[in-house]
Amino acid sequence: MSEALGTVGQLWRYPASSLAGERLEAVSVGPATVDGDRLFGLVDASDGEIARPDRDPKWHKVPLIRARLTEDRRLEVAVPGGAWLPAPDPQSDAAVSAFLGFETSIRPYSRENAAGYKGPLTVERYARTPIHLLTTASLARLKALHPEGTPDPRRFRPNIVVDMEPVEGSFPETEWIGRKLAVGDLLLTIAEPCRRCGFTIIAQDGFDNDPGILRNLVRHNAHNLGVYCTVDRPARVEIGAPMRFV
Template identity: 35%
Template sequence: MSTGTVAALRRYPVKSMLGEVLESVRVTEQGLSGDRVFAVLDEEAGTVGSAKHPRKWGALLRCRSRLTGSGAARVELPDGTALHSGEAELDKRLSELLGRRVSVSDSPPETGGGVLERAVPEYEGGVPDIVRQRAFTDGTGETITSGRVAAGTFFDYGKVHLVTTASLERLLAVHPAGDFDARRFRPNLVVDVPGGGPGFPEDAWPGGALRIGEVLFRVTVPTPRCVVPTLAHEELPADPGIMRTVAREHRVPVLTLGRLSCLGVYLDVLEPGTVRVGDTVTVPHSA
């Protein structure tokens, strides 16, 4: 059964930096080729840089990363300077930008996962209640929680992230003053699903399969949202109303974590291949 078409493909070679738009991409069991293969690490604290803690790492969203033909990351800094991963000057300039000693690494922890800090949002469903109870205030004055990236990767959880145009349009309809540009939610796949339905069509997908181009995906869980969609992205201004709207309109059960504010779904890769803009998204009869 046809569900929609791929409207956009994006990858983010350096975690929490702006990424690049693609027309096609190879997808392996580890996700989109070149996606989140680098991260900025705090040399002293050992934490993984993530804009989920905006006071500490928000400046990463003012940088853009692209993958080069040799597999390095080309990073464009806020002043337009372009440097490559592995260059000492890049680490120096990022350290100056962030106010702490950092380096760009392509070596995620093999076991245990690197420490990942997240600001605790004020809106309901931003974090599980049990996690909110363990929150603490750090040196920046921000209330945060601390977790870990998935072992052997720089992913928070899912390997591939998908959002639908139908869900974005549903949110815009109830908060027309907001700009629900897909870029705010940092998806790998934006799927154009024809309107006219109840909205949030991906709610019915977890546990099933999606065929997108050559690739067969398993839909795992809804994607819980953090503060990142409220931050400025390129020309999109900061807008706290974005996540307040998600929290009001779409809190759904996620595993055993309770009802969380979600948009989109995470995918695992069952059969690798290539995905292209314009590919049809189908639900196989055997799913």
């Protein structure tokens, strides 16, 4: 067996697209993606437009709204300073609308995602992504290029963050396309680099708006940071699991 490249330091899922993610101690990865990932969308209630923080300033505060799944897989959301509220629900819609300054609604992509929900659905704005993996080595490379910036993993919305020693002058996982990885019992194929968008520059809790984040990725890594992986063998992954080449 090959030597470990690093160990899992963070695990994330994003129950509602564009809202803040949920940091977990373990995740279950199915044949396509993390269980519970991206089940709901936030829309402008006036026209059904789905939130696009990367493109429209009216959505820039959306990543400040937290989202989580309860043990029975029900969505809850919380605006800054507010309590956790069930969603989809008129009360949570009202809280989110008040925070954003216009009428919005949280809607599931499928009725299977929200037991008992009878309202309208929304459509995912892009195809469901596979597993998004990011190494701290790449974050360290970005920090070296942009010392005044904060390359917090939350800017990039990974599922798996692997703690790994920096590789001088390199965003290492971007160079691994086509290789296979074992992350604990999970087996992955690295399919493609993750091309970054304007979401990466938006302020979140703990860091400010920063165009230099994306500017340096465009200049030094062809817009990319992290990789998308397809699942060869589903498994449960926990913090501390080793990552190796297969």
